[in-house]
Amino acid sequence: xxRTIPVVEKITRANDQIAAMNRKRLDxxxxxxxxxxxxxxxxxxxxxERSVPLLSERFRIGVIxxxxxxxxxxxxxxxxxxxxxxxxxxxxxxxxxxxxxGLDALDLETLDLIIVENVGNLVCPAGWxxxxxxxxxxxxxxxxxxxxxxxxxxxxxxxxxxxxKIDLLPYLTFDMERFREGVEALNEGVLTFPLSCQTGEGxxxxxxxxxxxxxxx
Amino acid sequence: xxRTIPVVEKITRANDQIAAMNRKRLDxxxxxxxxxxxxxxxxxxxxxERSVPLLSERFRIGVIxxxxxxxxxxxxxxxxxxxxxxxxxxxxxxxxxxxxxGLDALDLETLDLIIVENVGNLVCPAGWxxxxxxxxxxxxxxxxxxxxxxxxxxxxxxxxxxxxKIDLLPYLTFDMERFREGVEALNEGVLTFPLSCQTGEGxxxxxxxxxxxxxxx
Numbered sequence: 481x482x483r484t485i486p487v488v489e490k491i492t493r494a495n496d497q498i499a500a501m502n503r504k505r506l507d508x509x510x511x512x513x514x515x516x517x518x519x520x521x522x523x524x525x526x527x528x529e530r531s532v533p534l535l536s537e538r539f540r541i542g543v544i545x546x547x548x549x550x551x552x553x554x555x556x557x558x559x560x561x562x563x564x565x566x567x568x569x570x571x572x573x574x575x576x577x578x579x580x581x582g583l584d585a586l587d588l589e590t591l592d593l594i595i596v597e598n599v600g601n602l603v604c605p606a607g608w609x610x611x612x613x614x615x616x617x618x619x620x621x622x623x624x625x626x627x628x629x630x631x632x633x634x635x636x637x638x639x640x641x642x643x644x645k646i647d648l649l650p651y652l653t654f655d656m657e658r659f660r661e662g663v664e665a666l667n668e669g670v671l672t673f674p675l676s677c678q679t680g681e682g683x684x685x686x687x688x689x690x691x692x693x694x695x696x697x
Numbered sequence: 698x699x700r701t702i703p704v705v706e707k708i709t710r711a712n713d714q715i716a717a718m719n720r721k722r723l724d725x726x727x728x729x730x731x732x733x734x735x736x737x738x739x740x741x742x743x744x745x746e747r748s749v750p751l752l753s754e755r756f757r758i759g760v761i762x763x764x765x766x767x768x769x770x771x772x773x774x775x776x777x778x779x780x781x782x783x784x785x786x787x788x789x790x791x792x793x794x795x796x797x798x799g800l801d802a803l804d805l806e807t808l809d810l811i812i813v814e815n816v817g818n819l820v821c822p823a824g825w826x827x828x829x830x831x832x833x834x835x836x837x838x839x840x841x842x843x844x845x846x847x848x849x850x851x852x853x854x855x856x857x858x859x860x861x862k863i864d865l866l867p868y869l870t871f872d873m874e875r876f877r878e879g880v881e882a883l884n885e886g887v888l889t890f891p892l893s894c895q896t897g898e899g900x901x902x903x904x905x906x907x908x909x910x911x912x913x914x
Contacts (some may be wrong), residue, residue, distance in 0.1 A: 481850065518850060520736045520819045521840025548820065549849050571746035572789060572820040600847070602737045602767065603789040603818055622736025622862065629767050630817070631737060653866055654897075668834075 495608060502611025505583060506594070508599040512694040513594040515574075515610050517634065518618035520600030523536035523644040525553045527686075528595055529617055532560040534687045539592040539694050544582035546574040548598045553597060558647035563591065573604035576611055593694045606633045614693065620644040620653045628662030635663055642686060647676040712825060715793035719828025722800060723811070727815040729911040730811040732791075732827050734842075734851065735835035737817030740861040742770045742902075743894035744835055745812055751904045757913050761799035763816045763912040770814060780808065790821035793828055810911045823850040824849040831910065837861040842872045845879030851882055859903060864893040894914040 506513050516524045532541055543557035543564045554566035565585040567578045580595060586594070596612055598605045617625060617638040622645060627633040635641070641663060649656075663670060671689065675682030701750060719741040723730050723825060733741045749758055760774035760781040771783035782802040784795045796813060803811070813829055815822045839862060843850040852858070858880060866873075887907065890900030 501848055519738060519817070519840075520844055521837075547847060550846050552846060572818070572851065590904055600736070601789070601818055603816065606822065620738075622837065622865065623736075626769055627737060629769060630764060632766050636757065648839065648865065651865055689844055 490499045491602070492607070495576045496604060499609035499611040502576055502579055502583060503613075506552055506611065506613070507590070507697075509569070509591075510697045511587040511588060511591060511594055512690075512697045513596060513612040513614075514690070515605075515612035516618055517594045517598045517602075517605045517638070518600060519602045519620070519623055520614075522600070522618045522620040522623065523642075523677050524597050524600070524618050525556050526560070527598060527644065528553075528557050528619065529593075530677045530680070530683060531558045531687060531690065532557065532562045534683065535690060535694075536561045538691060540590055540592045542586045542588075542594045544579060544594065544596045544621060546597060548599060553633045557595075557597075562595070563587070569599050572599060572601050573608050574598050574610060575608045579610045579612075592697070593690070602631045602634050606637050614639040615659045616642060618642045618644055621646060621649055621652055624661040626662070628659065628666055632666050636666045638667065638670065640689065641667075643672060643674040644677060646674050646681065647679045650651065657677065675694065709824070712793045716826035716828040719793055719796055719800060719803045722805070723828065723830070723898050723906075724914075726805045726808075727914045728808060729810055729907075729914045730803060730813060730829040730831075731907070732813045732815060732822075732829035732832045733835060734819075734822045734855070735817060736816045736819045736837070736840055739817070739835045739837040739840065740894050741814050741817070741835050741889065742773050744859060744861065745770075745774050745779070745814060747894045747897070747900060748812075748904060748907065749774065751900065752810065752907060752911075755777045755908060756839075757807055759803045759805075759808045759811045761796060761797065761803070761811060761813045763814060765816060774812075774814075779812070780820070788815050789816060789818050790825050791815050791827060791903045794862055796827045797827070802827070802885055809914070811847040816849050819844070820846045823854050831856045833857045833859060835859045836876075838863060838865055838869055838871045845876065845883055849883050853883045855884065855887065857890065857906065858884075860891040861887060861894060863891050863898065864896045
């Protein structure tokens with residue numbers, strides 16, 4: 481299948497150019513943007529549901545939802561109090577043109593913070609720049625402590641790592657030391673936020689980090 | 698990006714031809730082959746570890762592991778008693794040529810059953826025929842009851858659905874009725890095997906199904 485590579489490279493280059501345009505547009509509007517990536521079911525939408533109410537006193541929030549089917553996630557983000565737009569991705573990842581569509585659909589002048597929820601996938605989103613300022617991986621402990629070893633490109637490329645569902649730790653054979661060693665080997669010193677969207681434990685540090693980054697713009 | 702579609706279609710057609718060759722080869726050797734697909738961390742490897750010892754008295758088993766990095770899963774399958782081969786996928790899914798490589802590396806005449814463990818991904822593997830006789834999705838309850846609604850192509854295309862980690866149900870807000878309704882709407886009457894690789898609950902029906910299918914060859 482080597483004959484596909486030139487096409488893919490051309491698309492990736494075009495993608496990166498549009499990502500740079502997205503970034504410029506965000507910066508010109510004084511916006512801070514996060515790209516949330518994760519396996520299906522790690523809790524990206526739950527994290528957005530939890531975070532929006534805690535941030536919305538200080539910031540006006542827009543959410544761009546990348547979903548293959550349904551508007552379930554966009555509806556949940558909207559219910560939590562964010563301006564929300566649904567991109568029906570029909571793809572295994574978001575790309576910069578899709579995010580541009582999302583930005584077109586939001587009233588950027590009325591916002592401070594944009595959260596992009598990528599398609600649930602621990603492989604493909606890693607290769608696609610969107611123009612967001614920070615890339616965040618939401619891991620969840622039921623996925624197992626071997627995931628950094630098995631999906632290195634995703635763990636390597638992110639600025640922050642949320643470790644979700646820590647309320648389930650007592651019922652799992654999850655070795656946090658092994659997990660953290662795998663993460664550190666790939667991404668030394670990466671910010672980590674162990675938390676539970678179920679109980680709310682650990683959310684505060686995560687919220688403070690976003691608030692600080694958003695406040696700088 | 699519509700310009701990529703002709704290339705992708707050509708590759709898919711070539712893939713399907715090789716899948717047909719894989720199937721023929723399996724049939725000629727009297728082998729039954731399963732394609733296990735799932736999100737990262739749903740428990741594909743744990744299911745193989747649990748299943749191999751329970752099946753190996755009756756059948757000789759080969760495992761083809763599709764991993765992006767490491768031989769962790771192949772090592773676990775080998776330790777459980779299967780002949781095992783690792784395909785370093787460098788891709789978000791397995792395709793038929795990769796499975797052909799795996800078949801080349803196994804001594805097919807000495808085997809009865811082949812289990813192919815796909816790359817952990819709830820999107821991309823759905824589009825790629827491998828030549829296996831049955832396609833199985835391993836869902837896990839911590840992923841949430843909305844997954845059939847959000848990843849319909851994967852749920853639509855499978856012959857059987859394992860619902861793993863049911864030992865965690867008491868600690869989750871997982872609505873089994875909602876989940877099953879979503880599954881039924883996409884894939885009416887699909888075989889389902891709720892089970893726990895942790896406690897062993899529910900494994901028997903799953904093992905009996907594989908044994909029955911393998912025995913028919």
